Amino acid sequence: MSSTVSSSPRTIRIASRKSQLALVQTHWVRDELQKHYPDWTFEIQEMSTQGDKILDVALAKIGDKGLFTKELEVGMLKGESDFAVHSLKDLPTRLPEGLMLGCVTERENPADALVLHEKHRDKQLATLPEGSVIGTSSLRRLAQLRHHFPHLQFKDVRGNLNTRLAKLEAGEYDALILAVAGLQRLGMGDRVHQVIPAEISLHAVGQGALGIECRTEDPEILSLLKVLEHTETAQRCYAERAFLRELEGGCQVPIGVNTVIADGVLTLTGLVATLDGKTLVKDVVSGAPEEAEALGVELAQKLKDQGAEEILAAIFAEVQRS
Known part of the structure; x- marks a missing residue:
């Protein structure tokens, strides 16, 4: 154990969004830390963010400055939690004063994935019929896929992963574009019909990695987190x-x-x-x-x-x- 981590075990409070994927990621962080610090207690505090609550407006319209992070950050600055676990792609590049990116974990595959409706199971992006409706809430994916596949249609899709997949299965979309990493972390890697190559779609900044945000002036927590740094x-x-x-x-x-x-x-x-x-x-x-x-x-x-x-x-x- 690092000399900057107290030899007296205490309770560490971890902030997380309530979504299924966020909790899977936060439980992984908790469990890994528990292995390294078996005498310590790690508690997860679940929170809803603005991005979780507003599901009827396109993300680009709302703006993204802390859309999925602000509530968690307020808790840390008030001393109500010790650090927060984020999908790194959701964490703004400019953080509030007093907070910092304390740790980046080993990355899963950062690529985008094509997830198809059952009727198209033998297809890939290049072979989908003209006019097929592709669901994505990402302007990054939208712009690149429009460039390569102008014959396809694109429609905004919001909600958690299960909600999006249910909309796909109900026939609202012919396919979805999702992150390979999120599907893998939720045990749904078999839903990936095609890993979209970088030549077609460059991925989002930080996609596939977890970013752990903490207070700048908290050397003990910073030292604690370093066991997870990749x-x-x-x-x-x-x-x-x-x-x-x-x-x-x-x-x-x-x-x-x-x-x-x-x-x-x-x-x-x-x-x-x-x-x-x-x-x-x-x-x-x-x-x-x-x-x-x-x-x-x-x-x-x-x-x-x-x-x-x-x-x-x-x-x-x-x-x-x-």
């Missing part, structure tokens, strides 16, 4: 988050990424697209993993030089008008 995932995600932060984009804009670390080199690919998918700006940078955040900033600047800021400004204006 260095390579953290480096990849810090590069992605710096890229997103520099573009001042949230999770509800068409910004996609892909990161790989191989032979000591981190390669970051990034994309910004128009909502109709007709214009994509895309580029790549490589460098030392230890320079992850600088690489993210460098890539953002390269895309800005290609018109990314104008694309994002136009999208923001369009979403506000709609």
